[in-house]
Amino acid sequence: AQKITQTQPGMFVQEKEAVTLDCTYDTSDQSYGLFWYKQPSSGEMIFLIYQGSYDEQNATEGRYSLNFQKARKSANLVISASQLGDSAMYFCAMREGHRDGGATNKLIFGTGTLLAVQP
Amino acid sequence: DAMVIQNPRYQVTQFGKPVTLSCSQTLNHNVMYWYQQKSSQAPKLLFHYYDKDFNNEADTPDNFQSRRPNTSFCFLDIRSPGLGDAAMYLCATSSYNQPQHFGDGTRLSIL
Secondary structure (H helix, E strand, C coil), rough: EEEEEECCCCCEEEEECCCCCCEECCCCCCCEEEEEEEEEECCCCEEEEECCCCCCCEEEEEEEEEECCCCCCEEEEEECCCCCCCCEEEEEEEEEEEECCEEEEEEEECCCCCEEEEE | CCCEEECEEEEEHHHHEEEEEEEEEEECCEEEEEEECCCCCCCEEEEECCCEEEEEECCCCEEEECCCCCCCCEEECCCCCCHHHHHHEEEEEEEECCCEEEECCEEEECC
């Protein structure tokens, strides 16, 4: 069964420092997609970054980068130069594979990591 | 800006009184989703539409229904809300195989 594991319930980081949020996944599919979402206390889910399983380079979006290690089945999110506004819940998610092959439209979410950025 | 809009942002209803949450999108995405998220938990998919095709999750209670009258709009109907239905309800849209884009959510309270 497909599964996403986020082992860090909470993390602290000093403003302007980098932080890594861990995510490991389990799938037998050859083709899959991995996503990170940010959810501030106001509740909206904000798409941050995407990594496809066949992408040879790690995805980057501004201060966000994804450390994709396929053999280890990990897709850690790295936030550089943390800002106070980065304080939020962060969810790692994987697009669910279809039992008949290909991809469904459904996401499997991890349990999230609550990040607190300290001044 | 193209976006996913949920109304209202906060909804209060009485125990057992039907309530409807709405979602609209200007992204012209063919897939629309409804999630339920309880405090400190990950979002839980209730159902999704692929165009007009309705896909219900096996563990979604019968109390929850959905309508998608056209590409832009999708509604979540809770026929007889119970205290356990108090949650954040998130609508999302996507094109096939693309990232899902979420609205700001509707926080539902049950009195």
